[in-house]
Structures are given as C-alpha cells and as structure tokens.
Amino acid sequence: MTKIVVIGAGYAGVLATKKLEKKLRKKKLLGSCEITIIDKHPYHTMLTELHEVAACRVGEESIKMDLKKIFAERKVNVVLDTVTGVDFNSNTVEGKNGSYDYDYLVVAAGSKPTYFGVEGAEEYSYKLWSYDDAVKLRDRIHECFRLAADETDINKKRELLSFYVVGAGFTGVEMVGELAEYTPILCKRFGIDRGDVTIVDVDGLSRPVPILPEKLSNKVDRRLRKMGVDVVMNASVVGVGENFIKLKKGDEVSEHVAGTVIWTAGIESSEITSKIAQEVKSGGRGRIEVDEFLRSVDHENVFVIGDNMLYTAPGQERPVPQMVENAEHSAATVARNIMVDITGEGEKESYNPKFHGVMVCVGGRYGVARGGMANHQINFASFFAMFAKHFINIIYFIQVMGWTKVFSYLMHEFFTIRNNRSFLGGHFSNKTPSFMMVPLRVWLGAVWVFEGVMKIVEGWLQKPMLEGFFGGANSWFDSLLGRVSPTAVDAVSAATTEVADAVASASTEVAAAAPAGTVIFDWNLGLFEMIFVSGTDLAKSTISDFAFKIQVPFVDWIVENIVLSSDAMTMFMQGLIVILQILIGLGLMAGCFTFLSAGVSLVLQAMFVTTTGLYLNTFWMIFAGLAVMFGGGRSIGLDYYLMPWLKSKWKKVKWARKWYLYND
Structure with missing residues (x-):
C-alpha cells in the first residue's frame, strides 16, 4: 500500500x-x-476573503468549506x-x-503572520490570517462602535474609534478598504459622527501594493484617501501598546492613539x-x-x-x-x-509557472488589477477588475467544491449582499418579500390550467390539430412578410392566450387584417431570424396586435420531421402539451415543485415563440415564470415543507455528494 x-x-x-x-x-x-x-481545522478557509467577514460584508459561513464535503465520496482520509x-x-x-x-x-x-520583532505587536494587535481572526476582528470593530456610542469622554471615544492597519500589501489594503467602506454604515447605526473615526494605513513601503504598476498603486492610494483613510507610507512601526502605536519616519519616532491595531505586515x-x-x-x-x-x-x-x-x-x-x-x-x-x-x-x-496577474479590492465596489496572458498583461480597474476577481474565485470554487460552493458564493456576494456593498450595488439582492410573489404565482398557474382545459374542450385529445396550429401561424407571418398570398392563411380554432394559439387560429378576421398589417422588423441573423409585426395598421394597434417570433431552422426541422411525422406522434405531442400545461398550473397554484414548474413554463413559452410566435399581451407569462422560479413556492406553498425534506434526503445520495449537486 x-x-x-x-x-x-x-x-x-x-x-x-x-x-x-x-x-x-x-x-x-x-x-x-x-x-x-x-x-x-475541519474546514478549508478562503484566506483571500477574510477582510469581507472582518468588515461584515458577508457572513462568516461564506469563507469556509467543510473538508468532509469537499472530499465526499472520494477515497481520501480527512484527519483532524x-x-x-x-x-x-x-x-x-x-x-x-x-x-x-x-x-x-x-x-x-x-x-x-510575522511581526519582525516589533515590541508589543503580537500581544496587542489583531491579525487577519484565519477564520477565527476574521470573526474576532469583526466583533472587535462592532464592540468599538457600540462602546463609543455611549462614551461621554471625547478622548476615550476617539480612542475607541481609532483604527490602524499595519501593512499596505494585498491584505492590508483590502482590510482597510473594507473597514473604510463599512464605517459610514456603522456611524449611521450607532449615531456617531464620521469625523470622530480615524482610519490609518501605515507601511514602510513607498506606495501601496508595490507589486502593482505605479499607476495602479496611485489609483489605490487615491481611492483610500477618498474613502477617508489616512495613507502613511515610508513609516515603520516600532511599537504597539494597549491603546497606542509608535511610528518611525526617518529619525523621528511618534506615538499615536490607537484603539485597534490590525497587523497585516507580512507572513512566515x-x-x-x-x-x-x-x-x-x-x-x-x-x-x-x-x-x-x-x-x-x-x-x-x-x-x-x-x-x-x-x-x-x-x-x-x-x-x-x-x-x-x-x-x-x-x-x-x-x-x-x-x-x-x-x-x-x-x-x-x-515547475515553471506562468502567472496571469494580480488584483486588489478596495472595498466591495472598487478594485484594480493587472492581468492577462503570462507575457502580455494589461491594467484595468473598477468594474472590470471586480468582475475579474469574482470570476477567478468562481473558477477556484468549481475546482474545489463545484456547484454547491459557486451557488453559495453568488448568494453571499450578490443575491443577499449587505448594504449594497457590491460592484453591482444591490441591484441583484433579494429585497422583495417572497410572499408578495404568491398572487402572481397563483394567477400564472391558473392561466396555465385554463389553457390546458381549453385545449381539451377544443379537441386536442381527440384528433390531430398541430399541423393547423403551426401552419396557420406560419402562413399568417408569411403573408405579413409578403412571402405568400394573404388568402393562403388557414382558418383554425379560436384564439387562446398564447399568440401561438392566437396566430394559429387566425380565422377569417386575421386573414382579412393581414394585408393591413405592419412589419416592424425582420432581422435574419443566420442561425435564426427575429420577426416583430403588428396584425393591423400601426396607428390602430393595441398590445394584443403585436406578435414576436424567432424563426429557428433547426426547430422548424424538428416540427416537420418529428412532431408532424405521423398522426400518432402528433397526438402524443398534443397530449403532452395539455398534460404539461395542467400540471404546471396546478404546481404553481399549490407552490409545489415551483422551480421545476416555472422552468417547464419557460420551456413551453420558448417552444411557442420559436414555432408560432407570441403576442405581446402574453409575454407577462415569461416574466412571471422568471420571477417565481427561485423560492417562489417557499411562501404559502407546499415547497415550504417539501423542499427542506427533499434536500435532507438528496444530500445523502452518494453521487450527489460526489459531484456537489446540492446547495446549503
């Protein structure tokens, strides 16, 4: 062995x-x-994200991954x-x-961390090199603001609110940037004047993050100063005490009040x-x-x-x-x-590594980076730098813990982000209470049930109807586009909410209106064609007159050669559509398997828009499906009880654990 x-x-x-x-x-x-x-430790820690926990941008659970989950169903002995x-x-x-x-x-x-022999540094400073360090520092920051809010002695108050970050490398800049970004939020919460808070980043270096090009270092410097950080370069720390820090610049040694010293000056x-x-x-x-x-x-x-x-x-x-x-x-x-x-x-x-660049965040909204290929790199900042940072993190998570960690990361960094502290702001954060989606979910479900029942009434389970369903719609669009004579438009059954049905059931009124219709655009993009028309004069059009279709040759081939290949296949597809519509509707109304129901709803809508087209007055069903897809059944729905139970069972399935096909 x-x-x-x-x-x-x-x-x-x-x-x-x-x-x-x-x-x-x-x-x-x-x-x-x-x-x-x-x-x-029984977990793997994301050391590059510690500052986010220390300054309370994300929860502490976001930076650690259970080793047993990482190596689940793999022949690896995990020893604590x-x-x-x-x-x-x-x-x-x-x-x-x-x-x-x-x-x-x-x-x-x-x-x-290494302390370079600085007196008192290890004893009196907070470090940032482990999960425990981040949690302790976060609690310390909160404690300082809480105590300062009740402190009547102005000197003691300012001592509590004085923060020195030692080190202007990657960790130091990211920590001080997060703290500076979080400070106004804490000041508002505790009723503290921002002017009473002192934040200093100090280092013996000549500029922040010297591994970066000088131009990017200067951007970091300006950003920190703009956030209210006093950036002190070319100054070494020679002593740290319970409430002070000693700095040496040249031959001059000065002592400063420092309620909290955060040490990020180097590692060993x-x-x-x-x-x-x-x-x-x-x-x-x-x-x-x-x-x-x-x-x-x-x-x-x-x-x-x-x-x-x-x-x-x-x-x-x-x-x-x-x-x-x-x-x-x-x-x-x-x-x-x-x-x-x-x-x-x-x-x-x-070993001959080719490194692809470096980047540093200054808070959750701004960063700078130099990256690209090993031999050709460029500078970029702000949105693009932050995007690169998150993209690189996701690539790492895919290697380590697959889907479950990627989903968790997206939730923490974008969908539940605290105080809008993301380079995307809070635009993707879950702010709408899920119970507000219940009426929309139930109504969407009721419409789908209605559509399925009406198809039964129209005879979809009794005789083949799809040829007329598709043919009538195609003839109508072709007549508007001048590809066939308007009289070639077939009359089919009565309209339903889908334009697919409405167009296919064009009847004599639609056929008569066809010559007066308006083509708004017809874009042929090679792999597919986008068509947007109105069934009447533009000046007289209402939203129910506008129809949109994506013509996909591959889909047309499937319809012609598979769906309509025989009466038996046609009846099977008609029955499947009816059953799906009713099941989707019942699932949405009950809030049962809402994700699956909404997903199939979107698939059906995609099928309609690529075969018969959709009238704009039914597009709301697409947007409603998207709105209720994630967690839409967790409020006043069966998913509230069903999903946690299924989740507990699913996580025990061996191959689900092995391929990380679950989320926490």
Missing part, C-alpha cells in the same frame, strides 16, 4: 489532494494507494489533528492524536513548516528549498507546495510569490510528479 500524506488543507493542500485522488481513480490505483490530508513534527528517517508524520506513515509527503501547511511559514525547515535546507521565514520537481532538496519523497516552497523559476530573479495562483500551479505539478513516481509512466514536470 502506497501512502501519501498531505499536511495542511489550505489552497495548495486541498487542490493537490483532489488532483491526486482523481489521477489515482482514473488509473484504478486507489485500491493500492492511500491518501490522507491532515489539518487542525495538529502536526507536531516529521521523522524523515522512519517516514512518519507525528501529530497530537497519532502518527501517520507515508511513502510520499506533501508539505502544504501554509503561513502565519507556519509553525510546523518552520520546524521542518530546521531539519532540511531552507531559506528566510521558514520556506523549504525545493528542486525543479518541487521536492525537498534533501528528501526525494517529500514535496513542498504553496507558501511553504522556496523556488526560483528559470529566468527569474526572485522566488515564486506566496499567492493563490502559485498554490494552484504547484499543486498540479506535484500531483503529476507523484503519479509519475507511483506508476513509472511519463516524465516528471519541471
């Missing part, structure tokens, strides 16, 4: 484990190989333990709760990595030196990835950066190289 042990469930560790398991499964080697991932050491002689990982033998070891234990390898680094060749801040295949230069069966690796790529002057994209790339390389060792097939891959 080949044993692979991964230390750490951060970005690199989780991805490496998933990729290894997938490769072993494809090679059918999981019976002879065992993968174990060890972490002291704190690793205390590694015995390279016996190939054993030592933990507080036990020992774990390995044939291959992957060190991906991540990092922790985690405790266990630093301990391992003492036994192997390593570099500054506990990073372990690796060869081109990401193996420790001292042990060929020990691989190091993510923040823990010290490696300079060919042609580069500096080691690879400690950022998420490096974690992703290194995880893939190590997964491949371990597989080559196990199977003896192929060649190991040298």
